[in-house]
Amino acid sequence: MVKDKKKLLIIILIIAVLPLVIKSRTVLNALVLLLIYATLGEAWNIITGFAGQTSFGHAAFFGIGAYTSAILFFRYAISPWFGLILGGIIAALVAGIVSFPFFKIRGHYFAIATLAIAEIVKQIFVSWDYVEGATGVSIPIIPRDSSFFTRLINLQFNERLPWVYLTLILFALAIFAASYLENSKVGFYLKAIRESPEASEAIGINPRKYKLIAMMTSAFIAALAGSLYAQYILYIDPFMMFSLDISMKIVLLTVLGGIGSVYGPIIGAAIFIPLSEFTRIQLGGSGTGIDLMIYGLLIVVITSYQPKGVIGIIETVRNRRNKNNDGGEGKGEAAS
Amino acid sequence: MMEVKEKVKPLLEIKNVTKAFGSLKANEDVSFTIHENEIVSLIGPNGAGKTTLFNCVTGFYPVTEGNVYYKGENITGLSPYQICHKGITRTFQIVKTLNEMTVEENVITGAFINTNRRQKAMEITKEVLETTGLTEKKDALGGSLTISDRKRVEIARALATKPDILMLDECMAGLNQTEIKDVMNLILKLKEDGLSLLVVEHIMEAIMPISDRIVVLSAGKKIAEGNPKEVANDDEVIKAYLGGKYHAKNKKS
Numbered sequence: 300m301v302k303d304k305k306k307l308l309i310i311i312l313i314i315a316v317l318p319l320v321i322k323s324r325t326v327l328n329a330l331v332l333l334l335i336y337a338t339l340g341e342a343w344n345i346i347t348g349f350a351g352q353t354s355f356g357h358a359a360f361f362g363i364g365a366y367t368s369a370i371l372f373f374r375y376a377i378s379p380w381f382g383l384i385l386g387g388i389i390a391a392l393v394a395g396i397v398s399f400p401f402f403k404i405r406g407h408y409f410a411i412a413t414l415a416i417a418e419i420v421k422q423i424f425v426s427w428d429y430v431e432g433a434t435g436v437s438i439p440i441i442p443r444d445s446s447f448f449t450r451l452i453n454l455q456f457n458e459r460l461p462w463v464y465l466t467l468i469l470f471a472l473a474i475f476a477a478s479y480l481e482n483s484k485v486g487f488y489l490k491a492i493r494e495s496p497e498a499s500e501a502i503g504i505n506p507r508k509y510k511l512i513a514m515m516t517s518a519f520i521a522a523l524a525g526s527l528y529a530q531y532i533l534y535i536d537p538f539m540m541f542s543l544d545i546s547m548k549i550v551l552l553t554v555l556g557g558i559g560s561v562y563g564p565i566i567g568a569a570i571f572i573p574l575s576e577f578t579r580i581q582l583g584g585s586g587t588g589i590d591l592m593i594y595g596l597l598i599v600v601i602t603s604y605q606p607k608g609v610i611g612i613i614e615t616v617r618n619r620r621n622k623n624n625d626g627g628e629g630k631g632e633a634a635s
Numbered sequence: 636m637m638e639v640k641e642k643v644k645p646l647l648e649i650k651n652v653t654k655a656f657g658s659l660k661a662n663e664d665v666s667f668t669i670h671e672n673e674i675v676s677l678i679g680p681n682g683a684g685k686t687t688l689f690n691c692v693t694g695f696y697p698v699t700e701g702n703v704y705y706k707g708e709n710i711t712g713l714s715p716y717q718i719c720h721k722g723i724t725r726t727f728q729i730v731k732t733l734n735e736m737t738v739e740e741n742v743i744t745g746a747f748i749n750t751n752r753r754q755k756a757m758e759i760t761k762e763v764l765e766t767t768g769l770t771e772k773k774d775a776l777g778g779s780l781t782i783s784d785r786k787r788v789e790i791a792r793a794l795a796t797k798p799d800i801l802m803l804d805e806c807m808a809g810l811n812q813t814e815i816k817d818v819m820n821l822i823l824k825l826k827e828d829g830l831s832l833l834v835v836e837h838i839m840e841a842i843m844p845i846s847d848r849i850v851v852l853s854a855g856k857k858i859a860e861g862n863p864k865e866v867a868n869d870d871e872v873i874k875a876y877l878g879g880k881y882h883a884k885n886k887k888s
Contacts, residue, residue, distance in 0.1 A: 482753065487743060504748075
């Protein structure tokens with residue numbers, strides 16, 4: 300566990316130093332998106348990677364977080380920081396209320412139910428005047444000459460750099476939370492539920508209770524990422540925020556990186572986001588979807604070799620090397 | 636002897652339990668008790684309703700009629716996890732190893748019922764691994780184990796919950812002679828440690844020497860109960876196992 304913490308710190312340090320070396324706006328933009336998607340992946344990993352309940356509807360929680368802070372700022376000029384927390388709480392409550400009855404259904408059916416939830420939430424937002432319906436919300440811009448402090452309170456910056464660090468802090472919180480959870484009682488219980496619901500009940504685990512904890516934590520983190528995303532791009536509409544596209548990207552990048560591992564989402568995002576930004580810049584509108592095509596191919600290739608994704612391949616290689624090393628040492632001892 | 640036992644309050648009391656699947660009665664009016672520090676075995680031919688009874692007692696199936704009492708408290712209708720919290724833990728005939736977790740992680744998951752702290756759970760796990768002889772294999776993935784090790788893990792995980800009653804469902808099936816001996820010794824050791832056990836088993840030569848009492852089910856009904864010797868000589872039991880045609884006493888007449 301201490302080793303894990305060290306590894307996590309190294310990852311975070313690398314990302315923290317990166318924007319100081321490379322100052323290109325394109326790269327910084329990719330880095331912000333990468334961190335937001337990695338955070339979403341961490342959130343999704345808790346309910347799907349740990350607890351084994353596949354969610355295809357995480358865009359719902361992402362969108363709820365985005366809308367809460369955006370609407371509070373748009374209508375009442377309330378600081379997005381407050382909206383960020385409130386959005387997290389609302390998303391967690393929504394997740395709890397809608398998924399509780401679904402925990403009775405297993406496997407694919409749960410996945411279909413979450414897919415439906417995201418669509419329902421989208422339709423509600425499309426026809427809801429209070430949240431500007433299908434027009435979407437343009438977040439009011441504060442004056443360009445505002446002090447840094449005002450900018451921080453209102454979460455609007457002229458440069459990309461503060462965004463890199465804000466999203467990095469969020470990602471760090473998410474990955475440490477996931478890592479802590481993984482090594483705690485709740486983490487073990489979630490994995491037991493994933494492996495065998497019957498066996499876990501027999502050893503005193505209430506599956507519904509722990510799935511609920513996982514779902515609510517997951518939704519909370521996803522909503523925080525949503526709030527930051529809304530403030531970053533300053534415009535949201537239901538089709539963009541609650542799209543199947545976002546739900547699927549979360550799933551795909553975590554699966555490629557390594558499902559059930561806290562390193563999975565960041566590895567997946569580090570491959571996917573640069574790829575998608577690169578194709579977008581090179582090919583423009585005509586290239587829409589090419590990133591997903593390449594990415595899909597990568598997933599097919601990697602997961603057919605190792606179901607646990609990139610992290611699984613790294614582990615396999617390391618185990619093999621360790622085995623070889625052990626063999627070498629054994630021989631050395633025998634010789635001496 | 637029997638009278639003395641009746642006066643002592645039973646730990647687990649199964650009272651007139653009936654379980655029907657549609658018109659099929661898998662258990663019909665079954666009653667028996669388990670006292671403290673006693674090994675009770677449940678035997679019977681295939682399809683006699685042993686596992687069904689297990690599922691009824693541990694809350695995996697709702698009971699159609701009748702009640703289950705634990706320390707005088709009615710636990711009928713409670714959820715499996717609630718029953719486990721009361722102090723009854725079961726294993727499964729078709730082992731449910733947590734495949735993507737190591738042996739140690741399998742066991743620690745059971746231990747967490749006693750504590751929220753990982754360190755404390757780890758202590759319990761170490762002890763249980765030692766008792767069940769799994770210490771050497773603690774880092775192996777559940778999915779990579781042989782059937783006999785899986786059965787061991789099944790017992791270890793249940794033991795880690797520190798139950799008062801351990802219910803073992805055919806934990807010897809598929810094991811070889813040495814492995815069966817190991818499990819028999821383990822069961823006796825657990826009794827020494829103060830546990831009560833309800834054991835479902837097919838292998839008679841394993842069950843006879845370790846049981847304090849044997850309950851025989853046939854076609855869902857209890858046909859006999861008593862100490863191993865009484866049961867082995869019971870007409871009904873021999874008929875159930877060998878069929879009336881081959882009953883030794885029939886031949887004589």
